[in-house]
């Protein structure tokens with residue numbers, strides 16, 4: 001079950017408790033006397049109505065959960081339900097480490113979030129930056145990051161200006177000071193770079209510039225940056241540099257196990273394939289190999305690929321299929337020196353948590369590997385869990401995500417949810433029965449005249465809803481395809497390819513397409529039904545406005561979605577987008593999600609919040 005579903009349920013439960021309490025109070029006030037049979041009858045009817053209402057509500061919630069369980073983390077269905085093996089729990093030593101860390105933190109407050117000056121907050125020294133020969137050898141790489149002379153020579157004011165303009169915030173528990181790699185020419189020379197892999201780009205994106213020095217130093221990194229901001233390359237470059245500079249472990253000739261030195265885990269098949277394509281073209285420049293493992297495709301073929309070269313340097317995989325190969329024993333992660341969780345918050349939520357424990361539990365311990373986590377959304381509910389898989393992670397955040405009142409140095413809630421500021425967001429509050437008619441009007445309007453071939457992505461919540469919407473649009477003569485969990489993998493792939501190629505201009509999707517997919521030139525995203533979580537909303541709309549481009553998103557919001565009104569208002573305000581009056585009528589309270597181990601917490605909508613533009617060069 002995904003966190004989204006869990007949240008939906010916990011919201012429901014809370015509401016249920018509130019309703020029950022209210023009902024009880026009402027009952028006491030209204031209790032009929034025994035001597036009044038008509039009152040007794042009325043009371044009975046009232047109770048029955050209440051029960052029917054509750055049953056109906058529960059039934060609806062169950063339906064959403066069932067649909068989502070199939071639509072969402074489908075990769076879970078690929079695997080046998082292998083018993084999850086937890087990453088070794090932090091024992092006494094870790095407790096001591098934590099205490100030492102706390103003491104150290106107290107002593108040198110200068111480097112982390114608790115110090116509010118820009119320079120210190122950004123983790124960059126005022127004077128000469130330190131070369132970061134951090135624990136690069138931890139992962140076995142012989143490579144150490146040395147800040148280049150050309151970067152040393154950049155005037156400090158320009159570095160500060162860059163950090164400020166791009167709203168880069170670096171929080172490093174060990175206080176290393178490293179300048180962002182503001183130009184590709186500041187990357188240390190390497191075989192990979194000599195092949196000019198960035199020839200088509202002008203400059204590193206902010207997340208690349210700020211995270212590369214730490215990731216190249218062998219540090220664990222949590223990277224949080226808006227959708228479409230180049231996070232794939234942010235983890236791919238350090239991964240490939242680390243592999244290229246370390247010797248391949250040898251294994252006995254009789255050993256038929258497949259090994260990998262880096263593992264990248266993605267929540268959906270399509271995203272795994274996309275990341276694999278990006279990484280393998282980079283890896284091939286230095287003679288490294290990458291294999292993609294995902295569900296819905298032949299296991300035999302994937303096994304054969306693995307066996308061919310006794311594994312691969314890099315495995316990009318969905319959790320279910322990877323788990324299958326691990327439990328079969330045909331693959332081992334014992335050589336992994338570099339592990340990446342892409343869409344990390346999704347990978348750590350309830351739907352995948354156990355799989356991730358098993359996968360990272362199969363890698364060398366966290367002290368002996370480098371672990372990177374990247375995402376555009378970083379809810380409080382997964383943060384504690386994430387750090388349990390890492391060693392002193394450096395947290396690189398792009399964008400002004402700090403709410404007034406959160407700068408308490410405790411790190412509580414300081415990373416706010418933020419949508420890509422270049423996406424124009426429009427919310428229309430509509431009658432639920434009029435949604436599909438409105439969708440038709442919106443599509444017609446968006447594809448008028450010269451825009452007739454514009455790509456539009458239409459999101460639904462349920463698979464059956466997606467099927468119905470697709471059929472409806474097809475009947476109206478719209479060139480449409482769909483991607484959802486009721487389709488075979490080859491059909492999903494065909495739909496995506498047709499949409500990318502422009503042979504179909506409208507793609508109807510469930511949330512399997514919400515995260516990570518980098519489809520060129522999606523002009524508009526339409527949400528026919530609101531997603532289960534506000535994070536999913538941010539990811540869905542993030543399919544447009546990528547790589548510095550502008551985009552547009554239209555959301556049809558109904559009374560059924562009112563539980564999300566507060567968080568949606570926050571997102572709109574944070575991105576300087578108009579908030580319709582009708583939306584405010586649904587209320588502005590935000591209930592933050594709960595994680596089993598970390599609990600729930602509440603806050604009110606921040607009406608003062610303003611978004612700031614991030615430059616993407």
Ligand SMILES: Nc1ncnc2c1ncn2[C@@H]1O[C@H](COP(=O)(O)OP(=O)(O)OP(=O)(O)O)[C@@H](O)[C@H]1O
Pocket residue numbers: 201202203204205208225226227228229230231232233375376515516517518542546547617
């Ligand atoms: N330095 C760069 N300059 C220009 N474009 C870039 C740069 N780095 C990556 N890109 C391009 O930006 C696009 C988006 O990158 P990517 O898919 O990695 O985004 P992301 O941050 O992972 O998005 P999401 O959060 O949706 O997963 C890709 O087409 C990629 O090729």
